[in-house]
Amino acid sequence: MLIGWPELSARCERAGIPLRGGFHPVAEDGVPAAGARAAATLVLLGNAGPSMWRVFSAARAAAPGLALDDWTAAVVSALAAELGAAALFPFTGPPYWPFQRWAQRAEPVYPSPLGILIHPRFGLWHGYRAALVFAERLSLPPRDDAPSPCASCADRPCLSACPVSAFSPGSYDVAACVRHLDAGPGAACRTGGCQSRRACPVGQEHVYPEEQRRFHMRAFRRATPPAAG
Structure with missing residues (x-):
């Protein structure tokens, strides 16, 4: 199914795991196929600030001991099934997918002096929890190429x-x-x-x-x- 960016973003927000950015892969990106078809779009999901934590905390209150990785896998796998996409995670493997490199393709994030990626708006308070791979070429919003705040x-x-x-x-x-x-x-x-x-x-x-x-x-x-x- 072909879905627009606003609707995709809204669905991810409702699921509690915000949409972070996306790109159209080339061979060098190492993005696997979406089922039987080549990957045409990859979008990243994760957290920025405390919004995802609030949803996960509520789920954990209802199911004490719930692991963040298990919650993420369940939520994103359900989204992938609804959307006809393939779900990938940074915490499963091998193979271990290059999420840090994909993140730099998807939005303006840069290596910080601490080694973790810094975002011009969210600083160091963000992360990547999953990716959705589509066989369709989705229309993506213009990329914001704000510079690294570490440079100044x-x-x-x-x-x-x-x-x-x-x-x-x-x-x-x-x-x-x-x-x-x-x-x-x-x-x-x-x-x-x-x-x-x-x-x-x-x-x-x-x-x-x-x-x-x-x-x-x-x-x-x-x-x-x-x-x-």
């Missing part, structure tokens, strides 16, 4: 805010970060989220609520091996 940020407070100096240009000392999180002084990061991420002045009105920041920090810690030493 002279102070770079994100690099100096970390209490253990885990970040430097082009480098992230994961072991130092994990040791700090596991120690008593790491409570501020465990409960309030990464201090370097919070120090970025861009998108402060879209900062995740504390509950969401704690959730993501716990998930990061579970996924990261214990630090040696």
Whole structure:
């Protein structure tokens, strides 16, 4: 089925997982086929600010222990079935799809000094949870090519805010970060989220609520091996 961008956006919003952007793939993008037909359009879904978290939190209240990945897979797979699209996720694999590269094709996001993508409006408070691949060539809105806010940020407070100096240009000392999180002084990061991420002045009105920041920090810690030493 051929669907217009406004209706697609509205459906994703109602499902609780906002539409982030899209592009028409070329061979170099590595987008798989949509069923038996070549991919003609890929759109990304995810979060920007706390809107997705509110919907997921309500679902988790009704089903305690519900995992974010499981919720995402259920919601987006249902959308894909309704729309005649194929659903892809960054948390399944192999193969692991290049969501960061696709994001840079879909909207104006750029690598930040912390290594995660920064958005000119949402800052570091956004993410990508899924993609829908269509065999049809959907009409996409004009791309906003706003520049990276990091290019005009002279102070770079994100690099100096970390209490253990885990970040430097082009480098992230994961072991130092994990040791700090596991120690008593790491409570501020465990409960309030990464201090370097919070120090970025861009998108402060879209900062995740504390509950969401704690959730993501716990998930990061579970996924990261214990630090040696």
